[in-house]
Amino acid sequence: PELGEAELPVVRLPDGTPFIPGSSIKGAVRAEADRILSGLGFMLCTTSSPTYRCSPPGCASCRIFGSTEMASRVAFRDALPEREVEVFKRTMVALERETKTASPGKLFTAEFIPPGARFSLEIIFENPEEWMLGVLFTSLFSLHSLGGLVSRGSGKITVKISRIQVYTPSSLLEAKPEKEIEEEELNNLISKVRAVLKEKAEELKKNITPSL
Numbered sequence: 001p002e003l004g005e006a007e008l009p010v011v012r013l014p015d016g017t018p019f020i021p022g023s024s025i026k027g028a029v030r031a032e033a034d035r036i037l038s039g040l041g042f043m044l045c046t047t048s049s050p051t052y053r054c055s056p057p058g059c060a061s062c063r064i065f066g067s068t069e070m071a072s073r074v075a076f077r078d079a080l081p082e083r084e085v086e087v088f089k090r091t092m093v094a095l096e097r098e099t100k101t102a103s104p105g106k107l108f109t110a111e112f113i114p115p116g117a118r119f120s121l122e123i124i125f126e127n128p129e130e131w132m133l134g135v136l137f138t139s140l141f142s143l144h145s146l147g148g149l150v151s152r153g154s155g156k157i158t159v160k161i162s163r164i165q166v167y168t169p170s171s172l173l174e175a176k177p178e179k180e181i182e183e184e185e186l187n188n189l190i191s192k193v194r195a196v197l198k199e200k201a202e203e204l205k206k207n208i209t210p211s212l
Contacts, residue, residue, distance in 0.1 A: 008110035008148055010087050018085055020119055020146070022076035028146050030065045033139040037061055040201050045210035059210040064132050073126045074136065079119040087111050110149060131204055134197030137190050161186065
């Protein structure tokens with residue numbers, strides 16, 4: 001990198017605005033979903049085959065997030081800051097993996113988003129079943145870090161869901177949601193679908209297995 005340029009920069013739009021790529025968020029959420037589903041006893045293609053080619057109807061994870069053989073039901077838009085964010089830099093010392101000590105003369109510079117910054121994200125889920133929503137919401141609330149240098153304490157996040165918009169074929173023609181779910185109704189819906197995942201886990205595990 002050029003003098004003064006960070007080796008680990010924050011991703012920016014052409015105008016310099018920092019953002020979080022939707023693909024990165026989806027990857028982190030899927031990894032968390034796989035961890036949760038595996039913990040519940042679901043058999044996933046990632047643990048069944050190193051080739052990772054789940055075909056329809058697919059395992060529980062691929063039915064939501066897709067695979068090389070099937071489309072994803074869920075899409076993550078890029079997360080944009082709600083207000084102007086001042087990115088800052090820190091020079092850090094590289095560590096030796098074996099000794100866990102500082103590596104002499106090995107410094108690197110990284111960019112960071114300041115604590116308290118708020119980003120807005122839109123998630124689009126096509127024809128989800130209740131248990132799928134349960135997986136998504138459980139994974140979102142269980143996700144506590146995002147980005148690089150997490151092991152050094154960076155990337156701590158808190159996820160808040162503010163609104164769900166429900167679209168139907170007829171409402172799409174009018175370019176407006178069929179209904180909007182917020183506040184207490186939203187909290188009740190989230191609690192309901194997470195309970196469905198828990199209550200139906202055993203039944204789902206019998207019927208949803210990898211198709212390799």
